[in-house]
Amino acid sequence: MRAAVVGQGYVGVTGAVALAQQGHRVFGVEQDAERLACLRSGEPPVVEPGLVEQMTAVLRTGRLDFVEDLPDAVVADPLDAVLICVGTPPAADGTANLSQVLAAVGEAAELAGAPLVVLKSTVPPGTSDMLLGEYPELRQRFVCNPEFLNQGSALDDWQSPARIVAGAHHPAALDRLRELYRSVTCPWVTSTPAGAEMIKYASNAFLATKISFANELARLCTGPDINIDHVIQGVGLDPRIGHALLQPGTGYGDSCLPKDTTALSRWAAERGIPTPLLDATVQTNLQQPGAILRLLKESVGGDLSGVEVAVLGVRYEPWSDDLRAAPSRTLLPLLQEHGAAVRLWDPGLTPDELRHLSPRAEPHTALRAAVAGAQAALVLTEWPQVVEADWDDLASRMAEPRVVVDAKNCLPPVLMHRVPVVYRGIGNRRPTTELAPTETVG
Ligand SMILES: NC(=O)c1ccc[n+]([C@@H]2O[C@H](COP(=O)([O-])OP(=O)(O)OC[C@H]3O[C@@H](n4cnc5c(N)ncnc54)[C@H](O)[C@@H]3O)[C@@H](O)[C@H]2O)c1
Missing domain, CATH: 3.40.50.720 (NAD(P)-binding Rossmann-like Domain)
Structure with missing residues (x-):
């Protein structure tokens, strides 16, 4: 599959490398100029065991590229999936600041080719439904699929997670996610998007x-x-x-x-x-x-x-x-x-x-x-x-x-x-x- 991973922080860069290792054609999307320059010179912008070696190896296969924004990833062909791995930092009052998620989902919704939109960022219950209210056209191709990786074992956690949690309103979206993760073997928990969001916070x-x-x-x-x-x-x-x-x-x-x-x-x-x-x-x-x-x-x-x-x-x-x-x-x-x-x-x-x-x-x-x-x-x-x-x-x-x-x-x-x-x-x-x-x- 052709996939874009939006946000190349701890979750996104390890995800982009792991998905490319699994045989997908991957575009890591990063808006931060310093992080992007680092990635383009073959250096991961974060420290994670094994990441330098595995990123170097996967870059040699030609299956991984880094781009500044989503439209750059669809110049040649449409995407099958867009994974949103942007930050959800705390706002001053302790609530989750969702501005990066709102912007990234908005960009994904505008793409031609109707790719699957996979929300991996950690968001409060109800966020996906709020997003789907704003972009109803995504309803059949949206999955909330929170990430559970541990820093220190992030690459292994992408390849062999303890479980995949997927919240969707439409079974077709889950089928497309199964195709993306076809080489990963682990239990799946399927739920509503809000249920998936709660599982992440509860964990x-x-x-x-x-x-x-x-x-x-x-x-x-x-x-x-x-x-x-x-x-x-x-x-x-x-x-x-x-x-x-x-x-x-x-x-x-x-x-x-x-x-x-x-x-x-x-x-x-x-x-x-x-x-x-x-x-x-x-x-x-x-x-x-x-x-x-x-x-x-x-x-x-x-x-x-x-x-x-x-x-x-x-x-x-x-x-x-x-x-x-x-x-x-x-x-x-x-x-x-x-x-x-x-x-x-x-x-x-x-x-x-x-x-x-x-x-x-x-x-x-x-x-x-x-x-x-x-x-x-x-x-x-x-x-x-x-x-x-x-x-x-x-x-x-x-x-x-x-x-x-x-x-x-x-x-x-x-x-x-x-x-x-x-x-x-x-x-x-x-x-x-x-x-x-x-x-x-x-
Ligand atoms: N770090 C972890 O261990 C971990 C584990 C599980 C889940 N999570 C969750 O995953 C999400 C990402 O976490 P992280 O630690 O990787 O965040 P991070 O802040 O390290 O990285 C986010 C990146 O996204 C980029 N970005 C934001 N908007 C963008 C856009 N529109 N286009 C391109 N790039 C964009 C930022 O520049 C930044 O580099 C958060 O919601 C976090 O809670 C993190």
Whole structure:
């Protein structure tokens, strides 16, 4: 099939590469001049494992091109499908800003050849029906097909998703979508467009709730006789619960869960529907940076003013460069407001990028230099360079009181027991000689 993928961000560029790999003729449409130039020079505009290699390989087949707008994709032949993968960022009031979706669907509706229009962006329930009210001619060839990919495994998720959710008013539209995804084997859930939109929001709300639950659980582990690692391990081994995302830390801070939980909560509030569980999930998450700040403050003796703090990791996750809602964005100004002198180290960002993010902080490219003379280290990203570091060496470079706050609970407490630092993690996590149930050291 000939397909255009509108929007070449995290979802769109990985989708364009995956569809071209599956044998389709694909046009990646990107309106941002910088992103388009990057794509045309063969470079993906976002960081995603395997993307550089797979994009290079697929470009060689001649099945993938990048264009500035949709009409450029139909110069030679009409399209069979247009996939809308544009952003739905949060508006100031927390609702989803749909301006990119409205513009992109409008452009798709004008195309000759009546292509299938596939809405992959995450939108509040009712958005597709609102769009179909505006463009009734799309009714028989419109599918709401939300994307569930995870940054870090986006290409695999496009090739082997856990499920395909497709909401349409007309079976012919679903048949055309089946043709587009013919080489993908997984369960399908077909629904109305509004049902599909709700499935996406509900999934993200549940994932966010699991993370907030883990962070609330961590607050309950107040004494040395309750080890948070044991609790998480014991709870997650129940197959009805599972370990995925059941992990206390900095709070959810990818680009989707914060905006989607808030947008769903706003959507419900506009309809007068109470959502106390969802609202608590959001609140717990908003409180997590403050909880990390308090832990750091207490660990250095109650006052951060003048304390040199080496922040180790700025990204939310090592494998993604998406900083849109990273908890570091909230924490860095908080640390500075409380008087800390902040140094920043993150191997995924250049010194200029670090400076741009926090102009008053001191950027570092070497981990040892970042901690040298610092009274405290605050781990915000589970970078392997930090997890596998020689902490005896790092500790020897730090200044008293040599505090290490591990906001991702990623350093093995049994190793930190041997290191001369004050080690604190989330959930009263302390150095210990006792291995966590699944931990192996050495
Ligand atoms: N990032 C994720 O992990 C993820 C996962 C699942 C779903 N989603 C959802 O998918 C959607 C896209 O997310 P993203 O992270 O890829 O967004 P993004 O902001 O990284 O990318 C969107 C791109 O679309 C481009 N664009 C907007 N309007 C355009 C138009 N009319 N023509 C051409 N280009 C246009 C923008 O310039 C931008 O590059 C969002 O609704 C998001 O909630 C994201």
